[in-house]
């Protein structure tokens with residue numbers, strides 16, 4: 001197969017295709033597109049090793065955030081607890097598989113797989129391992145970030161909470177604390193993840 | 209200011225490497241197929257958008273939740289849910305739900321439609337303005353998942369067997385479809401086409 005010539009000193013804007021020469025940036029500096037204003041590339045102050053630590057923490061938090069109750073509610077004498085995974089399972093039981101899957105995907109699977117891929121990619125890069133999986137991992141990170149909706153879930157939880165306050169006595173659970181932490185770390189990960197420098201670690205096949 | 213396309217260069221859609229363009233060639237770094245623009249971007253966006261247009265009708269008129277209390281079923285559409293919230297004295301939440309589940313999907317469909325039409329009719333309008341509008345539509349779109357998440361939480365906690373149960377209605381399925389379709393519409397829209405208008409580029413690849 002014919003391979004293309006490439007030029008790593010150039011950068012084209014993702015959103016408007018403006019072609020520019022890459023500049024060296026200082027740590028934490030961001031290069032924006034002069035034509036459309038979107039972010040072109042940046043020099044993240046977070047090394048792959050720190051990213052590994054962040055994503056690992058997030059992955060660990062994901063389990064209690066999903067399994068421990070977000071809230072417990074006392075109504076008509078009995079107490080119900082609800083965790084994130086229970087909430088999804090209930091809809092599965094009602095038989096609405098499509099809605100249940102969408103909720104499950106956006107609130108659990110997508111964040112989990114995205115963090116897992118990024119964690120593995122950071123591991124590979126931090127320890128300079130050679131693997132053909134790196135490209136695939138980085139592609140997954142890119143696809144899954146769009147579908148990871150932790151921040152929307154947290155706001156939804158607050159909305160549900162205010163609806164429920166009038167109906168019953170509510171106690172917030174451990175799961176909620178973990179979920180808030182998870183969301184904070186997840187947004188740190190998203191704002192510090194520098195896809196350009198990760199991709200630069202993928203070896204390029206020799207031009208034939 | 210020069211676009212990469214005009215210089216015969218193409219940005220890899222997956223890994224952002226700038227390569228020289230050859231027909232049917234792949235990115236030397238990530239092996240993705242190289243194309244100047246997303247293939248059939250406008251057609252795909254229209255297709256998703258029009259399908260969303262159809263689904264938004266049952267999403268708004270069919271019950272999104274059904275409250276079953278002692279055998280009596282009370283269906284609730286999105287709008288009647290909002291009205292109940294206003295009547296029960298939480299207008300703030302009512303506004304959030306109203307915006308997230310009625311205004312956002314509708315505005316998204318209308319806004320994307322407007323952008324597509326203005327692009328295809330080559331209306332004279334600032335590219336930057338149009339781009340900011342698209343960015344906003346794209347960002348705000350994910351928030352329409354809010355109502356579905358709220359329903360899943362309500363369904364989970366309000367379960368008293370015979371006494372009181374909430375189940376998602378057929379409207380929820382339609383609403384979920386609208387959310388997915390509008391997200392896919394925004395994803396398949398190639399914003400670079402806006403700037404291509406300056407030159408008379410063909411949109412085929």
Ligand SMILES: [Zn+2]
Nearest residue numbers: 013016033036
């Ligand atoms: Zn740009």
Ligand SMILES: [Zn+2]
Nearest residue numbers: 220223235238
């Ligand atoms: Zn590539």
